[in-house]
Amino acid sequence: MVHCGVLTMMYISVLLLLVSSTSASHYYGGSMTFTPKGHNPDGSLRVDVRYKEAYSYCSTQHVWFCSGGNCGSDIRSVSAQVDSYSNFSYNWCQMETLRTLSIATDSPFQLR
Ligand SMILES: *[C@@H]1O[C@H](CO)[C@@H](O)[C@H](O)[C@H]1NC(C)=O
Numbered sequence: 001m002v003h004c005g006v007l008t009m010m011y012i013s014v015l016l017l018l019v020s021s022t023s024a025s026h027y028y029g030g031s032m033t034f035t036p037k038g039h040n041p042d043g044s045l046r047v048d049v050r051y052k053e054a055y056s057y058c059s060t061q062h063v064w065f066c067s068g069g070n071c072g073s074d075i076r077s078v079s080a081q082v083d084s085y086s087n088f089s090y091n092w093c094q095m096e097t098l099r100t101l102s103i104a105t106d107s108p109f110q111l112r
Contacts, residue, residue: 028054028092037100044102046075051097058084058093072103 030053037046058081076099083094 028056030054040102044072044104047072047101047103049099049101051095051099052082053095053097055093055095056091058095072101075100075102 030051033050033052035048035050037048040046077097078099079095079097081093082096085092
């Protein structure tokens, strides 16, 4: 689980987190990058979240979802396979997701 706060994002413009374990098997790990993009016309905060994650199969993508707190809402989400490798005994697939969120207030939220 990853705890996030918009206030932290405002002062540290890029926060890199290594995600060491999740419930998903076939998941090797990855990173998440937050970039505040200022305010939306309605005053809410706009934040880009970029995930780079590696899996043993391209079809088993871990979907992060907000599990508590001030979740905000998705403006858009785009995923793409950026790299892959396989041989007889090993599969590896790198996926990248760019998600733009709209967050109403400065309270914390959680991703899982
Ligand atoms: C397959 O690739 C992995 C990762 O690079 C490597 O450790 C392993 O030795 C390779 N196996 C074969 C059979 O080439």
